[in-house]
Amino acid sequence: MIDTHAHIYDEGLIKDIDILLTEASQAGVSRIYMPNIDQSSIEALHHLADTYPDQCIPMMGLHPCYVKADYQEQLAVIREQYDDRNYAGVGEVGLDYYWDTTFVKEQKESFAEQISWGQTDQLPIIIHSRDSLDDTIDMIASAQDGSLRGIFHCFNGTIEQAKAALDTGFHLGLGGVITFKNAKLDDMVKYLPDDRIVLETDAPYLTPHPYRGKPNQPKYLNFVAQKIAECKGQDFEEVVQYTTDNAIKLFG
Ligand code: NI
Numbered sequence: 001m002i003d004t005h006a007h008i009y010d011e012g013l014i015k016d017i018d019i020l021l022t023e024a025s026q027a028g029v030s031r032i033y034m035p036n037i038d039q040s041s042i043e044a045l046h047h048l049a050d051t052y053p054d055q056c057i058p059m060m061g062l063h064p065c066y067v068k069a070d071y072q073e074q075l076a077v078i079r080e081q082y083d084d085r086n087y088a089g090v091g092e093v094g095l096d097y098y099w100d101t102t103f104v105k106e107q108k109e110s111f112a113e114q115i116s117w118g119q120t121d122q123l124p125i126i127i128h129s130r131d132s133l134d135d136t137i138d139m140i141a142s143a144q145d146g147s148l149r150g151i152f153h154c155f156n157g158t159i160e161q162a163k164a165a166l167d168t169g170f171h172l173g174l175g176g177v178i179t180f181k182n183a184k185l186d187d188m189v190k191y192l193p194d195d196r197i198v199l200e201t202d203a204p205y206l207t208p209h210p211y212r213g214k215p216n217q218p219k220y221l222n223f224v225a226q227k228i229a230e231c232k233g234q235d236f237e238e239v240v241q242y243t244t245d246n247a248i249k250l251f252g
Helices: 017-026 039-051 071-081 104-121 133-143 159-167 186-191 218-232 236-251
Strands: 031-034 056-058 090-094 125-128 150-152 171-174 197-199
Touching: 017 218, 031 039, 031 236, 039 056, 039 071, 071 104, 090 104, 104 125, 104 133, 125 133, 133 150, 133 159, 159 171, 159 186, 186 218, 197 218, 197 236, 218 236
Parallel strands: 031 056, 090 125, 125 150, 150 171, 171 197
Antiparallel strands: none
């Protein structure tokens, strides 16, 4: 399996990183894609990417929750990182209306700028869309020139929204949320075409049932695959196969 979205450089996870990565491997998770948060997370993310180059793959972007009045300075620092390294994707980027809507205008400008990086560098874009799914889909749809690709991460919208997101050509990242008892996402998951789904944990957040409440880790990815298999009436192995193929194809 491939975990397409995990913040394993997070303070709470990195202190036992050797154990975390060994357990991930034992649980069948061979590769972990790491989205950046802001300027302050870059160093830890690079350190992991350098120490475990086969397992921990870096991506680079400014998370919408950290877009403030000074976002242009932050973006400049983040863009500079691309001069010295290759990244697998631009992320995580997008819009967040859940935590704070003070800087929505700035969030949209930051998102638009980073969408353009995906176009110039031909990299997948990793999208955060908490309470802002319709706006993020609109921005991707209007920027789509045939070259844009990426993932709507932690997708938990309606079937209608899934249809609109799929129409942009993007993949949908499914994580622990689909396993939550009150999620009511089974019909949406069933509706999604096999070739557009990728797996993710969003570790240390959104831990799947039955470990909800504990810090999330890549080793729990199998609970997400298992839930997809249940929703779609497929074998676990089949889900692992196509989600892995999709991730390899998307990231190259
Ligand atoms: Ni994330």
